[in-house]
Amino acid sequence: MATDEILQLLVGNARLTSGEIAERTGRPEGEVKKAITKLEKDRVIRRYKTVVDWEKMGEEHVFGFIEVRVSPEREVGFDAVAERIMGFPEVHSLYLMSGTYDLLVVVEGKTMREVAYFVAERLAPLDHVISTATHFVLKRYKVDGDVMEERAESKRLPVTP
Amino acid sequence: MAETRSRIASRVGALPPSGIRRFFDLVEKMPEAVSLGIGEPDFVTPWRIRETAIYSLERGHTHYTPNQGTRELREKLASYLARKFGAAYDPDAELLITVGASEAIDVALRTILEPGDGVLVPQPCFVSYVPCVVLAGGCARPVSTVAEEGFRVQVEGLAQADDGNARALLMGYPNNPTGATLTRADVEGVVGYAAERDLLVVSDEIYAELTYDGSHVSVASVPGGKERTILIGGFSKAWAMTGWRLGFAAGPAEIIEAMTKLHSYTVMCPPTVAQEAAVEALEGCEGEVDEMRREYNQRRRVVVNRLNAMGLTCFEPRGAFYAFPSIASTGMGSEEFAERLLREEKVAVVPGAAFGDCGEGFVRCSYATSMSVLEEALGRIRAFVERVGE
Structure with missing residues (x-):
């Protein structure tokens, strides 16, 4: 507790x-x-991070959510291909999913072109990758529990009983 | 020419303005002031409650409800009170939904008092208790409580203030402004005294959910308590719903029926949208309430710790969201302390005297404010105390 x-x-x-x-x-x-x-x-606390609003630094950050269909390998299933994908520094997050595709790859880049290139040049050609579908993030409303846009606080009376 | 008579009824004209009012005016002219003077949560009402209200409006639920409040809310409230307060109430006969706990207090007193009836009021207490007693025709009999006893009302204090004419006891624990809570033994003592003197107890337990050490003991939960108690509560504090104006009274059927009559003539019914939202509050928000309680508790420890460290002795408040430190070490009265602190350090606290004579020598610091604001305010208070102590 x-x-x-x-x-x-x-x-x-x-x-x-x-x-x-x-x-x-x-x-x-x-x-x-x-x-x-x-x-x-015990590695319960893995590390301490800082949440940065890069846009305020004038830096562009583009996120692509890539749905990847994969043919699993004998014995290692999806793990081997996942291992190869997560090695790339462009890969921000990687999840094995249930549903119509297998891996969800979140790719971070400075421009859409950079993300698209990564998918075309690096991701799609990998062995066992059957197909990819790229979705670009247009606006981030809430990330990891943080609401991105700061709103004015509702005003309270300065002294109340 | 006929003699001109005041247009204001004398009983209203004679009421002093709230001790908070003058202070409010001062603080309002100082927009840069940091305020520990706010008696309401800093949290916004949990989203699922607000979302329920939006849905209610979308469906066009904009009409009157029964005077007593919706049946659905009363049913949920009855099971909540059984679960959390340890008291079983019949939702049809023993519950009334009101416009805030404030309305419940007013209506309760007007329902039970004959002109001249005495009402024992443990102090320091919420600013409207005494005016409500007076407007209901009663005579308030202040019962002093002291820091050494953790501001808990004691039977001896009640007996001392009781002139034999008392009809009721009006009290609020967890307490605003002190943060005091009552132990089971305290509550049993009070109920025992009330039984002996045949007093009705109007027990304002609106801060019940904000109890940090042990759990809340309702006056209605101890033997002999329920049948002579009008239990009052509301949604403002635990669910951060101050602006919705929703409270309740629970009590013996005969009294609730009479209160409902008064209530129907004055407010008709509480706001429909607030009642529908409150059902969600009782049903689906335990997690949110726990989270807010945990945060208040952390702030409470910080505030009490820092106040004690700077020499403003502060007994440990176990409920609500107030600390009530003694300012004796500064040699100032509570008005002077609060006013100078405001002018010199731009921090607003409320003079203890606003809550009754025995609140003199103390100030109320609300910690219903973010930790960063608290840290800033406490730093300034320390600077002030050090400077005046030199």
């Missing part, structure tokens, strides 16, 4: 110190520190 709360706090803000977490959860700082070290050691 306490570990849950520590994790939830870190997921919200990875920069919280053990002291701050201790204060918020009402546990001794040493205990919090120990719990976090253990979570890191």
Whole structure:
């Protein structure tokens, strides 16, 4: 239960110190520190990341969602081909899916052309890849639980009973 | 010429404006102020509740409902009260849906009081308790509670304030402004006293869901409690639905029936859209409520810890979303403290005296505000306290 709360706090803000977490959860700082070290050691906490709004830096980022149909290989199924796909740095995420296609590859590039090239030159020609269908992201509304557009907060009266 | 008479009825003219009012005016002129003076959640109503309201409007559910509130909401409320408050109510005869807990308090008092009846009111308390008693023709008998007892009402205090003319006891735990909660023993003591003196208890338990240590003990859940209690609650706090204006009263059939009569003449029924949304609140929002409670609890620990560290001694509030630190160490009165803090550091807190005489020497700090705002405000309060202590 306490570990849950520590994790939830870190997921919200990875920069919280053990002291701050201790204060918020009402546990001794040493205990919090120990719990976090253990979570890191057990690889429950894999790493600490920063969520960046690249558009504010004036950088274009294009995401393509590529549906890939694959003929599975004997013994290794989809894993071997997945392994080859995820090795490319352009691949942002990769999922094995149920339904009408097998792998969902999220590709990140600076331009649509860059993403399209990657699919045509790298992805489609791979052995066992039967077909690809590329969908470009037009707008990101909510990503990993974060709503992208900041909205004005609803105003409250400054003093109320 | 005939002697001109005031156009304002004397009983209204004589009511003092809320102690918060003057402060509100000051803060409003200072848009850059950081406010810990807000008595409502900073969270927006959970989306699934808002979405239900939109659907209700889309289907054109825009008409009156029965005076007592929709049958569906009363049924859901009855099972919720049985589950969370440990008290079984008949949705047909013992529940009334009101326009906020505020209406429930007003209607309850007007229903049970004869002119001159005494009402014991433990203080510090919500600002409208005493005015509501007065407007209902009663005489408020303040019952002091103290920080050393965690601001919990005690039988001795009740007996001291009771002049033998008391008809009812009006109290709110978890408490606004102190954050105090009552233990089971406290509640049993209070109910025992009420039984001995044959008092009705108007128990405002709107902050029940925001209880952090242990679980809420409803006055209606202890032996002998339910039959003499008008239990009041609402959706504003736990579900962050202040602007929807929806509350309820639960009590003996005879009293609820009489309250419904009054309520039907004054407000007819609560807003239909809010009632339909409230069904979703009771049914599908436990996760959201837990999440908000967890966040309040984290802020509570930070606020209490920091206030104590800067010498503003603060007993541990176990409910609601307020801390009520003593400002004795600064040598100032609560009005002076709050006003200077506002002018010099642009932080708004509410003087404790606004909640009754025994609130003097304390200020109310609401932590229904984001952690970043709290951190900023607490930093400024510390700077202020250090400066005036030099």
